[in-house]
Amino acid sequence: VQAVFRSNLSHLLELMGSGKESLIFMKKRTRRFTAQWTKAAKHLAQKLGDARRDQKQILVHIGFLTEESGDVFSPRVLKGGPLGEMVQWADILAALYVLGHSLRITVSLKELQSNLGVPPGRGNCPLTVPLPFDLIYTDYHGLQQMKQHMGLSFKKYRCRIRVIDTFGTEPAYNHEEYATLHGYRTNWGYWNLNPKQFMTMFPHTPDNSFMGFVSEELNETEKQLIKDSKASNMAVVYGKEASIWKLQGKEKFLAILNKYMEIHGTVYYESQRPPEVPAFVKNHGLLPQPEFQQLLRKAKLFIGFGFPYEGPAPLEAIANGCIFLQSRFSPPHSSLNHEFFRGKPTSREVFSQHPYAENFIGKPHVWTVDYNNSEEFEAAIKAIMNTQVDPYLPYEYTCTGMLERIHAYIQHQDFCVGPSPVPSGAHTSQSPFVLAPNATHLEWAQNISSVAGAWPPTHSLRAWLAAPGRACTDACLDHGLVCEPSFFPYLNSQDAFLKLQVPCDSTEWEMHHLYPAFAHPGQECYLQKEPLLFSCAGASTKYQRLCPCRDFLKGQVALCQGCL
């Protein structure tokens, strides 16, 4: 069956069910974005022409909303608990639906079991039951439930699962044996999935797929209207929970901010004003999402105190013409030194409250400063008050951008076929590489037809030998490119080292998340023995890593040029 774009979302709203606060929040959001989704569907339909798209049977099992996993969020929806995840799930459902796929949505274990065709209590059934879905979107909680209740089918069909994973899972933490041996411990388990099956809220690491969410798009008239009605002295503080106001040292920078601006908050409270919030702050309490957007439209500044990390609100603020001011973290926060990240399956270092805002958007929309340095902080406030900005939303966070990305994933990502075969050219003397003059840069110049069907297409591969201590994520960015883990197999050969003129004294195959790499003392070249461990993330001063990079579309880092 061909997938046909949909523009009427009322059937989706029915599919989403009712009752829970979280579902009510999500449905309101979906309703509000209907016009934007419809427009996006038209755009993408035009762009794709009459390219054939198969309709997929998709199960969406939102594990964290099930009572069996404690449904930790529903009771907190009205209290300022993380709405970020609900924003994302609402948008994923809308995107899949608008793309024309057939959807089932489950938010309880019972519904999950009946949809999987597994009778209750038959979780350990030795037989594999045919799975009626091409794709399953779930989260870590849902993954655990499926493992418990699918019996042997879980192993057989896990390649069809996609895990929505806010902060990401690095390959070293995903591989059970390796993680256990080398102390990559996590609270979330080791699943031996293809790391691209984990889908993140921001493009944290190219080892995972970037899923994202959407934010409101404004037309030119609305943009102008917002610019004209901005109060240049109005600031809104990021965060809905009172605890963020307990941050140490905030008195100093709050006093400075208060000298120049009227400070507004959206901190949840029950009957009286939260004692953590100083009297000079105008607190609105937790607002319904549309009212929060209205507040952002009037404000000049959206200011972060260091928490929450990497949520949707700063993008909404910037989309509504605010400047986002946030603190730099020095040293950076990570699972090694900060409670919030502890036990999460990543060692990524977070250099500010919202690294995406800092690195992908930046000035004039985003200012990242040292809050302990009063002069720097005060200078930023003054400069911001005098800076004019247009509302801005990165393309990848528009409905069209998200639709395009999910479409590409559904068409091209297939983790059930095993790693793509390495073209024979990589091992022969037929020279699949072209050497750049400085001999540190390899260009893939082989006819793409030799790896037909590879995605992203191999012609976008550019290989670099990273400096010692440099991760492939950074090495690629240094060249205006992004690391592409699915290209690692093409570099994992003696021939690749040869072409890079790396003087290998010897070559060994080992299991290591930094390989392929060149080790200096000993001039040894190491190749990767375990394809699941190919990793863009990670560095050691001992190694110069061999890095597969690719180009990307402006504003859509998940896709290369010619990737659609």
Ligand code: U2F
């Ligand atoms: C993040 O979760 P949060 O829910 O704290 O993320 P935010 O960026 O604060 O915003 C989520 C939504 O809440 C909305 C706002 C955002 O779309 O429009 N909102 C609202 O409806 N009313 C208000 O008064 C204020 C905001 C992140 F997403 C999670 O992954 C993290 O776990 C969490 C903790 O760091 O932060």
